[in-house]
Amino acid sequence: MTTADTIERTLSRRGYRLTSPRRTVLDTMRGLGNHFTAEEVQHASPEVGRATVFRTMKLMRELGVICQVVLDDGTAVYQLADEDRADHHHHVICTECGRVTEFASDGLEGELERVADETGFEIDTHRLELYGRCASCNS
Amino acid sequence: MTTADTIERTLSRRGYRLTSPRRTVLDTMRGLGNHFTAEEVQHASPEVGRATVFRTMKLMRELGVICQVVLDDGTAVYQLADEDRADHHHHVICTECGRVTEFASDGLEGELERVADETGFEIDTHRLELYGRCASCNS
DNA sequence: GAACGCCTTGATACTACGTATCGATACCCA
DNA sequence: TGGGTATCGATACGTAGTATCAAGGCGTTC
Numbered sequence: 042m043t044t045a046d047t048i049e050r051t052l053s054r055r056g057y058r059l060t061s062p063r064r065t066v067l068d069t070m071r072g073l074g075n076h077f078t079a080e081e082v083q084h085a086s087p088e089v090g091r092a093t094v095f096r097t098m099k100l101m102r103e104l105g106v107i108c109q110v111v112l113d114d115g116t117a118v119y120q121l122a123d124e125d126r127a128d129h130h131h132h133v134i135c136t137e138c139g140r141v142t143e144f145a146s147d148g149l150e151g152e153l154e155r156v157a158d159e160t161g162f163e164i165d166t167h168r169l170e171l172y173g174r175c176a177s178c179n180s
Numbered sequence: 181m182t183t184a185d186t187i188e189r190t191l192s193r194r195g196y197r198l199t200s201p202r203r204t205v206l207d208t209m210r211g212l213g214n215h216f217t218a219e220e221v222q223h224a225s226p227e228v229g230r231a232t233v234f235r236t237m238k239l240m241r242e243l244g245v246i247c248q249v250v251l252d253d254g255t256a257v258y259q260l261a262d263e264d265r266a267d268h269h270h271h272v273i274c275t276e277c278g279r280v281t282e283f284a285s286d287g288l289e290g291e292l293e294r295v296a297d298e299t300g301f302e303i304d305t306h307r308l309e310l311y312g313r314c315a316s317c318n319s
Numbered sequence: 320g321a322a323c324g325c326c327t328t329g330a331t332a333c334t335a336c337g338t339a340t341c342g343a344t345a346c347c348c349a
Numbered sequence: 350t351g352g353g354t355a356t357c358g359a360t361a362c363g364t365a366g367t368a369t370c371a372a373g374g375c376g377t378t379c
Binding site: 056057058060062063089090091092093096 | 325326327328329330331
């Protein structure tokens with residue numbers, strides 16, 4: 042999980058400030074645990090204006106501090122990014138409890154190449170999401 | 181692309197009817213080409229009620245006639261499914277023109293097994309979306 | 320410390336996307 | 350002919366997120 046110091050440095054490098062509302066939203070997201078919706082963040086930080094909650098979440102997404110996970114039904118859930126996986130990663134989502142776990146994808150390059158060949162596309166990025174049941178929901 | 185006859189059979193097998201509004205929505209989607217949003221379908225079939233447009237699109241999604249594609253920014257786009265790929269497939273999306281192409285994934289099982297091992301999840305389904313530039317946008 | 324400029328904020332309105340409700344119709348089958 | 354179910358459109362509602370805008374905060378420079 043990215044520390045406040047790291048985030049503050051990233052922000053100021055881009056000309057942004059770590060203000061009190063932003064800090065509140067960040068702390069709220071930390072307090073919400075593994076995954077959370079925009080609505081939950083709003084409800085859990087009532088002292089921050091709705092627009093500011095969304096603005097902050099958008100900003101954090103751009104900075105890679107949180108990442109968006111699209112559930113099977115198309116709704117969006119968010120998650121604090123692991124600091125050591127801030128780069129490129131994917132998600133396994135428990136369809137029972139909603140738990141989200143990250144993983145790095147290394148074995149995908151071959152598949153991407155094959156699809157590029159087959160379709161004529163030049164592939165830039167990809168998104169892979171797995172759905173299933175986590176260890177504790179499974180037992 | 182699935183024919184009206186095939187769709188009608190699928191519907192009636194499930195106790196549904198291929199009514200005139202449904203046919204209109206289907207034709208509209210065909211007319212919109214490779215990919216379309218819910219809004220485009222609505223605007224292009226003004227004689228059909230808004231609720232019916234959504235209901236029909238939901239039904240067609242359940243029947244596998246159309247499939248939902250989540251774009252990089254989280255918005256949803258829809259596409260008529262290839263008849264021969266109605267089962268399980270993924271999408272390559274051109275970030276320039278929006279063109280969506282389907283492909284079947286065969287080389288993913290190993291990766292899925294590895295992630296299951298690593299995370300303790302039991303994987304049921306997955307969603308893979310590739311983003312890039314299609315052949316014509318690339319030239 | 321005054322002035323300036325930019326970042327930020329909260330309130331509000333707005334849009335997109337989709338679902339729930341409901342009374343009215345249409346169709347099928349006995 | 351009559352009942353039952355599927356379907357319809359209108360409308361209201363809910364959620365997620367963006368746009369606008371006036372007001373406030375903070376740093377820099379003079």
